[in-house]
Amino acid sequence: MAKDGWDREVDLLVAGAGPGGMTAGLVAALEGLDVLICEKSEQVGGTGATSAGTLWIPNNTQSRDAGYSDNADDAAAYLDALIVDGGADARRTTFLADGPRVIDDLVARTELSFLACGPHPDYRSNLPGAAIAGRAIIPEVFDGRLLDRDFVRIRPPINEFMLLGGMMVAKNDVVRLLGRWQNVGNFTHTVRLVLRYFIDRLKYARGTRLVMGNALIGRLFYSLKQNSVPIHFGAALDDLLMSEGRIAGAMLKTKDGILRVRTRRGVVLATGGFAHNQAMRETYMPVPVPLHSMAVAENTGDGLAAGKRVGAALDPPTDRHGGLWTPVSRVPRNDGTQGLYPHIILDRAKPGLIAVNAEGRRFVNEAVSYHDFVEGMFLAHKSSPSIPCQLICDAQFIRKYGLGSIHPGTTDLTKFVRNGYIRTAPTLQALASAINTDAQVLTETIVRHNNFAVEGSDPDFGKGDTDLNRFNGDPDCRPNPCLGPIETQPFVALEIWPAELACSTGLATDADARVLDKESTPIPGLYACGNDMDSIMAGTYPGPGTTLGPALVFAHRAAMHAAKQ
Numbered sequence: 001m002a003k004d005g006w007d008r009e010v011d012l013l014v015a016g017a018g019p020g021g022m023t024a025g026l027v028a029a030l031e032g033l034d035v036l037i038c039e040k041s042e043q044v045g046g047t048g049a050t051s052a053g054t055l056w057i058p059n060n061t062q063s064r065d066a067g068y069s070d071n072a073d074d075a076a077a078y079l080d081a082l083i084v085d086g087g088a089d090a091r092r093t094t095f096l097a098d099g100p101r102v103i104d105d106l107v108a109r110t111e112l113s114f115l116a117c118g119p120h121p122d123y124r125s126n127l128p129g130a131a132i133a134g135r136a137i138i139p140e141v142f143d144g145r146l147l148d149r150d151f152v153r154i155r156p157p158i159n160e161f162m163l164l165g166g167m168m169v170a171k172n173d174v175v176r177l178l179g180r181w182q183n184v185g186n187f188t189h190t191v192r193l194v195l196r197y198f199i200d201r202l203k204y205a206r207g208t209r210l211v212m213g214n215a216l217i218g219r220l221f222y223s224l225k226q227n228s229v230p231i232h233f234g235a236a237l238d239d240l241l242m243s244e245g246r247i248a249g250a251m252l253k254t255k256d257g258i259l260r261v262r263t264r265r266g267v268v269l270a271t272g273g274f275a276h277n278q279a280m281r282e283t284y285m286p287v288p289v290p291l292h293s294m295a296v297a298e299n300t301g302d303g304l305a306a307g308k309r310v311g312a313a314l315d316p317p318t319d320r321h322g323g324l325w326t327p328v329s330r331v332p333r334n335d336g337t338q339g340l341y342p343h344i345i346l347d348r349a350k351p352g353l354i355a356v357n358a359e360g361r362r363f364v365n366e367a368v369s370y371h372d373f374v375e376g377m378f379l380a381h382k383s384s385p386s387i388p389c390q391l392i393c394d395a396q397f398i399r400k401y402g403l404g405s406i407h408p409g410t411t412d413l414t415k416f417v418r419n420g421y422i423r424t425a426p427t428l429q430a431l432a433s434a435i436n437t438d439a440q441v442l443t444e445t446i447v448r449h450n451n452f453a454v455e456g457s458d459p460d461f462g463k464g465d466t467d468l469n470r471f472n473g474d475p476d477c478r479p480n481p482c483l484g485p486i487e488t489q490p491f492v493a494l495e496i497w498p499a500e501l502a503c504s505t506g507l508a509t510d511a512d513a514r515v516l517d518k519e520s521t522p523i524p525g526l527y528a529c530g531n532d533m534d535s536i537m538a539g540t541y542p543g544p545g546t547t548l549g550p551a552l553v554f555a556h557r558a559a560m561h562a563a564k565q
């Protein structure tokens with residue numbers, strides 16, 4: 001509708017079609033609002049499409065139905081113990097109280113469907129109130145063929161997460177693929193996956209059996225289509241427009257020029273945070289500012305900058321948390337580009353691997369969560385260069401467990417040595433020289449660690465001490481599932497850098513995701529969710545699904561609030 005200089009008028013404009021924005025748009029449409037989602041890229045999903053798709057929702061229905069017990073009080077005690085310097089935050093109480101209900105509502109009214117993860121320890125599993133199982137849920141596998149031609153609109157996962165050039169596999173699939181010769185069930189599952197994949201490739205550019213973040217996005221997109229919610233692709237939120245003290249609309253940058261959208265209920269900012277905005281990285285992230293990000297390139301802080309221009313509070317935390325971290329290795333790809341492999345669960349906790357800094361010394365429990373590992377890098381770096389660090393193991397370890405983008409079962413490492421992904425050497429002295437560290441220190445570190453492996457305990461850093469450590473270790477390795485010797489040549493080193501999975505600093509909001517100004521007063525008509533909203537976890541990472549859980553819950557709350565206005 002063109003009126004008074006506006007090009008279009010809607011109830012609610014949602015900026016960004018990641019999990020946050022898609023959920024907000026979907027719920028608002030279900031509540032009867034006239035919604036427009038604008039998306040900067042040509043695909044839906046954002047970083048969410050490339051994610052593992054896990055949601056941390058304490059006391060969720062799916063886990064209770066699967067036989068796991070939990071309650072909001074335990075989860076609150078856990079967060080209180082974890083977030084020591086984050087201060088009270090009413091949004092956390094709301095999140096714990098409302099999370100299960102939001103997920104149930106989405107499951108009841110949309111194509112979203114979740115399964116209990118079962119055992120999946122909280123990331124500080126030794127703190128009071130921590131759970132070992134039942135707080136994480138994952139999206140059910142989605143059949144991308146339901147989207148027909150629009151399948152191409154789903155952003156694919158990172159290359160390093162696909163097999164055979166386009167087949168998605170979830171954690172459970174990996175276990176069954178690796179054990180394909182062990183029993184008939186695994187073998188049949190493997191044959192089915194591969195057959196389906198090759199049939200898919202006759203029609204589609206990649207496999208259509210979507211798992212993890214792609215399943216979440218596929219289900220959200222399918223639901224949006226079923227509810228005829230329009231997505232304007234190639235339209236980036238450029239600025240917010242105010243009138244009489246409230247948000248009146250927004251300007252979108254499109255390939256055809258600027259589009260002015262008037263909004264009756266407001267605007268939801270869901271542009272994914274500031275990952276690729278160097279000035280914001282330097283303001284909100286720790287020093288040395290991480291060089292790498294796992295977020296999609298479009299996330300340049302547009303929502304935060306626009307919010308700030310209309311008076312939203314975006315204050316650098318005093319301790320510059322800024323990110324929810326993962327260690328990454330740099331993967332040289334065949335086409336000359338560089339991928340990033342996030343070392344989330346598969347290798348660090350396994351027996352027979354340590355991390356060393358530039359001095360050749362261990363500095364962290366290698367089996368802690370990916371976030372805590374990187375926090376360990378930052379902390380150690382203050383006294384001794386630990387960014388980058390090196391993962392050290394032997395070729396036998398890789399054959400058994402894999403290392404980063406090198407799959408388990410790999411015996412010939414030549415390709416990975418040639419392209420520079422890893423360094424190998426026949427002796428520890430030679431390896432030390434290859435990674436430019438002191439040979440005597442590195443040798444002492446490894447001899448000491450190997451003694452710990454025999455004793456089954458790591459008095460230096462406690463590798464294998466917590467439920468989380470052991471969950472990601474090797475249950476067949478005794479006495480400690482996370483400790484094993486590094487002793488068979490060739491020895492291997494892999495360089496590791498910090499990166500963020502998600503930004504944690506964002507716009508201040510209340511428990512309805514309304515954006516607050518510097519006096520903590522809501523800016524009428526302005527909402528933020530996903531990584532545009534300041535993380536309710538104050539820079540901590542309580543468990544699997546720490547960003548997507550709150551992203552969906554507060555997107556839902558923003559939409560419901562807008563609908564009630």
Ligand SMILES: Cc1cc2nc3c(=O)[nH]c(=O)nc-3n(C[C@H](O)[C@H](O)[C@H](O)COP(=O)(O)OP(=O)(O)OC[C@H]3O[C@@H](n4cnc5c(N)ncnc54)[C@H](O)[C@@H]3O)c2cc1C
Pocket residue numbers: 015016017018019020021038039040041043044045046047048049050051052053054055056235236237238270271272273294295296298299300302303342501502503529530531532544545546547548549551
């Ligand atoms: C490998 C990996 C695994 C992960 N696994 C998990 C997990 O299991 N659980 C979990 O909780 N988190 C996980 N994360 C983090 C999670 O993916 C993100 O925190 C989440 O996707 C954030 O959602 P969002 O909607 O805020 O942003 P995004 O998913 O990044 O979406 C933002 C969207 O906004 C668009 N956009 C940007 N600027 C504009 C603009 N100006 N106008 C319009 N559109 C714009 C982008 O193109 C994008 O589509 C993982 C991340 C990675 C990389």
